Amino acid sequence: MSAPDGTPVGAERSIGQLVAAATTEMSALVHDEIALAKAQLKQDVKRGAVSGGAFSAAGAVLIFSLPMLSFALAYGIRTWSDWNLAICFLLSFAANVLVAAVLALIGLLFAKKAKKGQGPQKVAASMKETAGVLQNAKPHPRPEPVEDAVKAVARSSS
DSSP, rough: OTTTTTTTTOOOOOOHHHHHHHHHHHHHHHHHHHHHHHHHHHHHHHHHHHHHHHHHHHHHHHHHHHHHHHHHHHHHHHSSSSSHHHHHHHHHHHHHHHHHHHHHHHHHHHHHHHHOOOHHHHHHHHHHHHHHHHHOOOOOOOOOOOHHHHHHHHHHHH
């Protein structure tokens, strides 16, 4: 096995190699978090588009179907019952309003989901947390090189 920079695992690496490896890994982490933010933003945009489409459909149904469907439904109710024609037209209008209300509720549901989805904000907070942890990280103390230790022992025994 080897480390990301190609050196064998367990081999001593210089500080420069360690810094280069850390920089490479941090760069990869930042790129991955940016890609995650883009994916979450794309999902939020899709939800917003579905919401807008549902609201548009509700408006189109209400506007374009009222004349045609109102007459057809009113005369259909009149045919099945002996009610006054005015009551039949009111029932027809109420049915169209009910369909538009259902479509508006669907649009409202998707709008709430799009508003809840705060993906990029979560990723930004995660990136700030990662940067804060890295700024506060302190390097582990390194043991003295063997040559210095041998010289110190040689001096103390003489």
